[in-house]
Amino acid sequence: VVPPRMELSCAPAAPPGPGPPPGPAVAEGDEYESLPSGAALGTHMVAGAVAGIMEHTVMYPVDSVKTRMQSLQPDPKAQYRSVYEALKKIVLTEGLWRPLRGINVTMLGAGPAHAMYFACYEKMKKSLSDTLQQGGNSHLANGIAGSVATLLHDAVMNPAEVVKQRMQMFNSPYKSVLSCVRTVRRTEGFGAFYRSYTTQLTMNVPFQAIHFITYEFMQEHINPRRDYNPRSHIVSGAVAGAVAAAATTPLDVCKTLLNTQENTALSSLNISGHLSGMLNAFRTVYRLGGLPAFFRGVQARVIYQMPSTAIAWSVYEFFKYFLTKHKLEKRT
Numbered sequence: 001v002v003p004p005r006m007e008l009s010c011a012p013a014a015p016p017g018p019g020p021p022p023g024p025a026v027a028e029g030d031e032y033e034s035l036p037s038g039a040a041l042g043t044h045m046v047a048g049a050v051a052g053i054m055e056h057t058v059m060y061p062v063d064s065v066k067t068r069m070q071s072l073q074p075d076p077k078a079q080y081r082s083v084y085e086a087l088k089k090i091v092l093t094e095g096l097w098r099p100l101r102g103i104n105v106t107m108l109g110a111g112p113a114h115a116m117y118f119a120c121y122e123k124m125k126k127s128l129s130d131t132l133q134q135g136g137n138s139h140l141a142n143g144i145a146g147s148v149a150t151l152l153h154d155a156v157m158n159p160a161e162v163v164k165q166r167m168q169m170f171n172s173p174y175k176s177v178l179s180c181v182r183t184v185r186r187t188e189g190f191g192a193f194y195r196s197y198t199t200q201l202t203m204n205v206p207f208q209a210i211h212f213i214t215y216e217f218m219q220e221h222i223n224p225r226r227d228y229n230p231r232s233h234i235v236s237g238a239v240a241g242a243v244a245a246a247a248t249t250p251l252d253v254c255k256t257l258l259n260t261q262e263n264t265a266l267s268s269l270n271i272s273g274h275l276s277g278m279l280n281a282f283r284t285v286y287r288l289g290g291l292p293a294f295f296r297g298v299q300a301r302v303i304y305q306m307p308s309t310a311i312a313w314s315v316y317e318f319f320k321y322f323l324t325k326h327k328l329e330k331r332t
Contacts, residue, residue, distance in 0.1 A: 043323045044122045045115040051316035052114025056106045059308050061087060061099035066304055067168040069297075078170035083300070102167030105177045109160025117153040118316060121145045121212065139213050146212030147205045154200050159193035161200075199258055202278050203251040207244045215240035215313065228321040233314045241309030245302045250294035252301060254281035 056063070065086040068078055077093070080086035090098050128141030163180050166172060174180035184192050218236035223229050258281050269287055285293050 041119055041123070043320060043327070044119040046323060047316050047319035048118030049111040049115040050319050051118070051312045052110040053107050054315045055114075055308055055312040056110045057103060058311055059304070060103050060106065062304055064099045064101070064168045065090070066300070067165050068170060069300070075170050101172070102164040102177065105160050105163045105167070109157045113153045113156035113160075114312075116156065117149045120152050121149040124148055125212075139216065142212045142216045143209040146208040150204045150208040151201065154197060154204055158197045158200060162193050162196070196255075196258075199255050199278065203248055203255050206251065207248040210247050211240045211244035211309065214243045215309075228317065230314055230318065233317040234310045237310040237313030238306040240313075241305040241307075242302050244309075245305035246298055249296075249298040249301055250282075250285075251278075253285055253294055253296055254278055257281050257285060 062083060065080065065083050069080055069083075069086065080089065087099060122145075124145035125141055128144055129138045132138040132141050162184070163177055166180055166184070167174055167177065174183065215236050218239055219226065219232065222235065223232035258276070258278075266284070269284065271284065289296070
């Protein structure tokens with residue numbers, strides 16, 4: 001059931017500058033996104049942190065399977081034909097909790113990463129939209145804001161991703177997250193936690209730009225008044241995730257090749273040593289399978305991404321609505 005539109009309020013126009021409005025007088029009809037002055041940043045950060053943790057924890061078992069299925073040279077005991085078969089096989093052969101291995105480090109990284117991600121996006125979106133379109137909704141502003149927010153998100157999340165994926169792999173030698181962190185730092189140095197940072201950004205910046213533009217575009221059409229409408233947030237989030245995932249699949253294929261350094265594939269092209277650089281990866285993928293190779297796994301990627309972004313946006317919008325309502329009730 002979609003809750004009725006909640007009429008929130010704010011004080012009459014205040015003089016420019018920081019600080020709360022001068023009094024509790026209210027005017028009806030403002031959207032819930034009109035947050036109280038001085039409270040917006042904290043509200044966006046809390047809502048973003050909760051959304052990030054929810055997104056990664058709910059989808060974590062599927063993420064574990066995705067990590068294993070992206071291995072281009074899997075162990076014979078870790079070859080799966082579908083997500084369901086993989087989850088069933090992992091639980092039966094490795095234990096009930098195996099698909100959740102590494103979830104603690106993901107939660108630890110997802111909270112602050114998404115807090116900065118959404119706070120940066122909201123702040124930049126408003127500032128750029130005011131500049132580019134006099135307070136209107138500028139798609140260029142949404143794309144730029146999403147891209148900059150990704151720089152902060154990935155800077156926090158990348159070390160967690162390194163540890164998480166090593167914990168998720170079949171026959172992982174690490175007994176715990178702490179053991180993994182210590183071993184990687186001792187044997188490979190601190191730089192190992194950021195080895196894939198630039199590669200991640202190459203994929204995530206266009207992904208998030210498309211993601212945010214599509215989400216805001218969908219909201220303009222199915223929720224133009226920007227009310228709190230869970231159904232619209234879920235649909236917009238799912239469509240945004242699907243479009244961004246499909247559009248950036250070629251980059252994801254190249255990233256996977258760089259991360260796995262698949263020996264069989266590289267040997268077939270007489271490539272010795274390690275493959276590095278996105279340009280080399282693009283050339284290698286094309287030589288291995290032509291244009292169709294750039295869209296390998298697109299269906300699985302879209303199916304994984306749709307619920308992930310739907311959860312993130314619906315949880316984020318709910319907490320933004322809830323916290324905004326709470327702040328205004330305290331003021332009035």
